[in-house]
Amino acid sequence: MYALYKLLRFLKPHWVFAVIAPLLMVGEVLLDLMQPRLIQRIIDVGIARSDIPAVIHTGFWMIGFMLIAGLFGAGCGYFAVRAAYGMGGDLRGALFRKVQTLSFANLDTLETGAMITRLTSDVNQVQEMVMMMMRGMVRMPLQLVGCLVMASMTSPRLGLIFIVILPALLIALVTIIRKTFPLYRQVQRALDAVNSVLQENLAGVRVIKAFARSEHESARFAVANNALIKQMTTAVRMSSRTTPVMMLTLNIGVVAALWIAEGQVQVSGMKVGEVVVFINYLGLAVITLTMFSNLIIQISRAQASARRVVELLESEPALEKPPEASERTTHLKGRVAFENVSFSYYPTGQDPVLKNISFVAEPGETVALLGATGSGKSTLVQLIPRFYDACQGRVLLDDVDVRDIPEVELRAHISIALQETVLFSTTIRNNISLGVPEAPMEKLQEVAHAAQAAEFINHLPDGYETVVGQRGVNLSGGQKQRLAIARALLPQPSILIFDDSTSAVDVRTEAHIQRALEDNDRRQTRFIVAQRISSVLTADKIIVLDDGEIIGQGNHAQLLESCAVYREIYDSQTENGVLIHSGH
Ligand SMILES: Nc1ncnc2c1ncn2[C@@H]1O[C@H](COP(=O)(O)OP(=O)(O)O)[C@@H](O)[C@H]1O
Ligand SMILES: [Mg+2]
Incomplete structure (x- = not known):
């Protein structure tokens, strides 16, 4: 009773x-x-x-x-x-x-x-x-x-x-x-x-x-x-x-x-x-x-x-509650550091997915994550907004443990486009402005443009007011991904994460998106999980993951020298030094 x-x-x-x-x-x-x-x-x-x-x-x-x-x-x-x-x-x-x-x-x-x-x-x-x-x-x-x-x-x-x-x-x-x-x-x-x-x-x-x-x-x-x-x-x-x-x-x-x-x-x-x-x-x-x-x-x-x-x-969130109040406020430089982070999806710690990960992303840097499927890329980036807590080690944001930052504040600083795009059965506009419902139309158009989505949106019957999903028009995988990118760009966060967000987008469009991001003068720390060498070439730092471990770290030139796996991936996607899928 x-x-x-x-x-x-x-x-x-x-x-x-x-x-x-x-x-x-x-x-x-x-x-x-x-x-x-x-x-x-x-x-x-x-x-x-x-x-x-x-x-x-x-x-x-x-x-x-x-x-x-x-x-x-x-x-x-x-x-x-x-x-x-x-x-x-x-x-x-x-x-x-x-x-x-x-x-x-x-x-x-x-x-x-x-x-x-x-x-x-x-x-x-x-x-x-x-x-x-x-x-x-x-x-x-x-x-x-x-x-x-x-x-x-x-x-x-x-x-x-x-x-x-x-x-x-x-x-x-x-x-x-x-x-x-x-x-x-x-x-x-x-x-x-x-x-x-x-x-x-x-x-x-x-x-x-x-x-x-x-x-x-x-x-x-x-x-x-x-x-x-x-x-x-x-x-x-x-x-x-x-x-x-x-x-x-x-x-x-x-x-x-x-x-x-x-x-x-x-x-x-x-x-x-x-x-x-x-x-x-x-x-x-x-x-x-x-x-x-x-x-x-x-x-x-x-x-x-x-x-x-x-x-x-009465089920309790599995994360430990961070302190409600915090002295830190709105401004975040955007430095992200992993210190000997290990992670397992099981409370017992068996089958670790990440092992002893350490690296630093300086404010404004673009960090690319490369590695086979299942190597732990998605898991790694999900530790930054604290979707999961590290089992060992710490994830630091501007030198503060993410576990000490109130959830709302943490998520306000970080935008993530998840690997699987979820659209809600509402208008394109609402889908993009999910994080900032009050955003003015110009802002929406701006991010849609950067995400290379503006063109196809304008071709839809009702433009930004077109209803997508179950009771509306269906979009292609690449179009959905571009909406997800626009959605992530809108809040102008200090840290931006794209988890394989352009996997269904053609190479040329992807290059346009990349260029738009580079032109954006806002200093933003970016994490880009990718499969293609072309997506990581210009990154400040590339991290190569293999089975949960970092096996290479550096920029493109350094990795070509130092990392065999990276060179292998590079060779498989190029022919005589020319990218095989370079966009035309
Ligand atoms: N929610 C989950 N529960 C248990 N295991 C998971 C979960 N998500 C991913 N994994 C496992 O963790 C490993 C790394 O997955 P993931 O981080 O998604 O790799 P990647 O993004 O590099 O493809 C995989 O072996 C996967 O099966
Ligand atoms: Mg993944």
């Missing part, structure tokens, strides 16, 4: 609704409880004495009560929805914000599918439970006690039936419910699996088609889907056992009441109306208990979900 309890704080902002809803329910319950008494009046006064005006009169009262009770009920429903959905919305918001704060290492371990389940289905379960609580927490006890009192007042003798039946019923219910509790946790887990397959497939549907794997993937989905159906069926079958138990009890109660009453009507002149009323209250009491069991089942579902929600809500 602890997890659910923790989530109740999300109900706080909506407490007014959460209080009004049950209060209105009190009105509905009291009015409902009056109905059987009115029926009794119709039977014992109206019909027994053939008093037609009394029947009509009482009938009007019944309708009136029913209408007012309905109003109370609708009001309760309205406020319950406001409270529960308000809370659900806040909870989803909090989860979403939480996901935004997670570190790269957290995100590596969380499955997108499971996160989607948490933000949708799990929150829904909690929300439904709160709604049922709003309606039920007053209604159930009040109605149950009300039935007991009213029935006993009608006929103390018949009231004894309640005393025997209700505890027996409760025991049966509790037994069933205890069995359903763990089942719903498995239901949510099965839902995770479905969402994971779904998410992967929706994201990768083109690849699946390209490799003619549709049937295989459909089968994989069917497995997850069937598992969900099975779990759900088991859980519902278990919880639906409550219904026959209820009906059986109700019928036993009715038979018992009729049996006792049969003698009473003759011996002590008990009226038929009293018996009818009693059976009415008995029925209402059983209905109340059915509602109660449904609520308990919903609570058990919500409990399973709440645990999962709390788990995500």
Whole structure:
């Protein structure tokens, strides 16, 4: 129950609704409880004495009560929805914000599918439970006690039936419910699996088609889907056992009441109306208990979900939090130094991806990183904005450990174009101005021009207002990369990182981008991860990585002398000293 309890704080902002809803329910319950008494009046006064005006009169009262009770009920429903959905919305918001704060290492371990389940289905379960609580927490006890009192007042003798039946019923219910509790946790887990397959497939549907794997993937989905159906069926079958138990009890109660009453009507002149009323209250009491069991089942579902929600809500970013305040401020020279940095993606430190990396990038220098795929280039540059923390050694920015710089400040100084371009389904303009939403149009045009994107953007139907992605135009890989470059240029950071950002751009365009960057007189430290010799020739410093180690460091001329691997790469991309792919 602890997890659910923790989530109740999300109900706080909506407490007014959460209080009004049950209060209105009190009105509905009291009015409902009056109905059987009115029926009794119709039977014992109206019909027994053939008093037609009394029947009509009482009938009007019944309708009136029913209408007012309905109003109370609708009001309760309205406020319950406001409270529960308000809370659900806040909870989803909090989860979403939480996901935004997670570190790269957290995100590596969380499955997108499971996160989607948490933000949708799990929150829904909690929300439904709160709604049922709003309606039920007053209604159930009040109605149950009300039935007991009213029935006993009608006929103390018949009231004894309640005393025997209700505890027996409760025991049966509790037994069933205890069995359903763990089942719903498995239901949510099965839902995770479905969402994971779904998410992967929706994201990768083109690849699946390209490799003619549709049937295989459909089968994989069917497995997850069937598992969900099975779990759900088991859980519902278990919880639906409550219904026959209820009906059986109700019928036993009715038979018992009729049996006792049969003698009473003759011996002590008990009226038929009293018996009818009693059976009415008995029925209402059983209905109340059915509602109660449904609520308990919903609570058990919500409990399973709440645990999962709390788990995500309380997951801590894997990075150590840097001090919030800092004496360092806006200006950064842009010196970057790696001091004996080693890094592994595993907390245990096994399979290090970077080993003992040391180098310095002076302010305004362009540092190129060269090396085979998997040699650790992307990992290396991701340590600068602190997407991950070094396991050993330090990464320094202007002689301060990046771990001592508040995240927001750190990221404000660094722009990175990641190896995989992500565009959002919005306009080109919004995609470029991601880091500086308020940037004026001229700035946008300027960076688009530098990134060699201006031309193709201007050819798009709506220029900068063209929507890209899922519901808009599709761009080529190279065009996407150029948008990512423009996006990274816009904030004019002290440190600029391009992680293989021109791999899909033709050599000539790449050369133009390079020239535009060189013409930019802003002193900026740049890191350029590249595959082509042509992209690194003019760099102030070239670092050659091999399997996580630096095997060469220097400028082009120096490396040709000193680094065999560099010379090898150079030879493979040139012919008689001329670059093979030089742009024409
Ligand atoms: N998120 C990750 N979790 C675990 N291993 C990773 C992760 N990202 C990369 N690696 C591994 O780290 C090594 C270096 O990868 P990377 O830095 O991307 O190399 P490069 O950019 O030079 O191609 C590779 O062996 C890769 O499999
Ligand atoms: Mg890479």
